[in-house]
């Protein structure tokens with residue numbers, strides 16, 4: 001798949017109409033979204049979709065004649081939402097707990113369980129804050145990913161709740177806001193780790209990759225990077241900056257690209273003025289001319305909890321396209337992930353620098 005193909009939006013038909021999606025975007029064919037879309041009933045005038053992804057539930061809300069606001073974190077998903085709905089929906093890049101209090105008559109939320117319990121809790125709190133008194137929260141998720149306990153938590157935050165549908169492990173429910181929600185806790189967390197001879201503090205919002213500790217694969221990659229000659233460094237899929245913060249003072253310049261907004265905010269918090277952090281689906285936020293001496297990446301292989309390799313394949317394509325001649329691409333991955341053939345096809349040669357649970361691969365652009 002070429003980068004142009006990766007970035008091409010694809011139309012999908014749903015019972016409620018057409019949507020655009022693309023690789024790396026969750027929700028277009030997810031049965032939890034489908035269940036929530038089928039469980040909703042119009043209530044009031046203003047509806048908020050707090051986890052829209054490709055917009056399957058947003059479309060159902062629009063079909064109910066509601067004024068819809070969709071708050072999304074993924075750059076790729078935001079592009080799809082804008083293409084699918086144009087001005088018919090207010091598409092907002094934001095955090096699900098930083099909402100306008102009391103704005104919504106109805107909130108729809110597919111539980112973002114793959115992002116961890118703290119992120120789900122804050123999303124539920126966001127829903128509770130966004131609703132006006134008497135407003136309704138429509139919720140869907142899987143009992144295999146904590147639906148029952150999140151439903152109980154939502155009841156504690158809002159009030160009365162009713163289970164609407166069960167389909168296999170999936171559940172949909174509706175709750176009514178009977179009392180004011182609890183206060184919003186401070187979302188930021190931090191930890192320290194010793195990396196490349198220094199003790200560093202990493203701050204992050206909930207729901208980011210490897211929250212609370214440095215990923216062992218990322219640490220292995222850092223241990224195999226040279227101390228000198230890194231030049232201009234690009235960090236592809238940067239998360240909260242785990243690979244970049246240790247390179248401050250060693251790289252000539254640092255650019256971080258990240259699709260997820262809480263991760264972007266976390267990386268900006270960690271790196272401040274010392275790097276350029278961009279909200280980007282792969283390399284789309286870079287200027288066409290931008291080239292780098294070194295590219296580092298621990299590529300994603302999950303989208304909404306499902307293993308998907310298309311984004312990682314696009315990372316490899318982008319790394320090749322963005323390296324200057326002689327530039328090096330360092331990639332770390334779980335050993336079971338088949339990246340070598342992709343790297344070989346694009347770079348002609350790939351070296352394994354380490355294999356300890358994870359593998360660190362190096363490919364150099366010679367042409």
Ligand SMILES: C[S@@+](CC[C@H](N)C(=O)[O-])C[C@H]1O[C@@H](n2cnc3c(N)ncnc32)[C@H](O)[C@@H]1O
Pocket residue numbers: 024076209210215218236237238239240241242243257258259260263280281282283297298299300301311
């Ligand atoms: C395995 S994590 C690595 C994060 C960080 N580099 C580290 O080492 O801790 C992969 C990162 O890629 C990001 N990501 C996923 N799809 C992306 C895309 N299409 N464009 C840019 N970043 C993406 C994820 O949000 C995640 O932060």
